[in-house]
Amino acid sequence: MSHIDEITMMMYTDGELLTEESEKVAEHLRSCQECRNTYDSWMEDRSFFEQSFSATSAPLPSLHPSVTQQIDAICALHRKNRQASSKIINRLTALLLSLFLLAVIPAQSWLFNWLEWLWPIVQPYLLWTSTFWLRENAHTLWDYLLLSCFLFSALFVCLILAIILTGANRQAESIDPAYSRGGDRP
CATH class of the missing domain: 1.20.5 (Single alpha-helices involved in coiled-coils or other helix-helix interfaces)
Structure with a gap:
C-alpha cells in the first residue's frame, strides 16, 4: 500500500472510515513510519484544537x-x-x-x-x-x-x-x- 492520502488520514483521525478501511489504515500505520509521524502530528493538532475550543473563554473586562x-x-x-x-x-x-x-x-x-x-x-x-x-x-x-x-x-x-x-x-x-x-x- 502506498502512503495514506490526506483525506483518508482526516477521515481516520475523525473516526469516519468503515471498519475494513480503518483496519487497513491502522495496519499501514504500523508498518510505515512516515505515515505514522503524519498521523501523530494530526492527532496532536486535533487534541490542541479540542482543548482550545473546549476551554471556556475568560469574561470580558468591564468598560470604563x-x-x-x-x-x-x-x-x-x-x-x-x-x-x-x-x-x-x-x-x-x-x-x-x-x-x-x-x-x-x-x-x-x-x-x-x-x-x-x-x-x-x-x-x-x-x-x-x-x-x-x-x-x-x-x-x-x-x-x-x-x-x-x-x-x-x-x-x-x-x-x-x-x-x-x-x-x-x-x-x-x-x-x-x-x-x-x-x-x-x-
Whole structure:
C-alpha cells in the first residue's frame, strides 16, 4: 500500500472510515513510519484544537464609565438618525404613491374621454362585422388584460413597499428592545 492520502488520514483521525478501511489504515500505520509521524502530528493538532475550543473563554473586562457613555451617545445618535431617515423614506414613499395614483386616475379619465368620440364610429366595425369577433380580437383583449394586470401589480408592489418601509422601524424595535428604550442597557 502506498502512503495514506490526506483525506483518508482526516477521515481516520475523525473516526469516519468503515471498519475494513480503518483496519487497513491502522495496519499501514504500523508498518510505515512516515505515515505514522503524519498521523501523530494530526492527532496532536486535533487534541490542541479540542482543548482550545473546549476551554471556556475568560469574561470580558468591564468598560470604563466614560467609554460606556460614549457608546450610549453613539447609539442614541444612530437611533435619532435612523428615525429621521425612516420618516423621510416614509414621506417619500407616500408622496410617490400619491403621485402615481394622481397620475394614473386622470390619465385614465383623459384616455376614456378622448376615445369617447371614437367609440360610436368604431363600434359597429368591432362588434358586428364578424360573427367571430372574439376570436379575431382575442389578442387585443389579452393585451388589455395584461396591461391592466401589470398596472395593478405595480400599484400592489408600491403598496407592499410602503408597508415594508413603514414597518421597518417597528421591526427593529421588536428585535432589539434596547433600541426602543433609547439605548438603555439591560
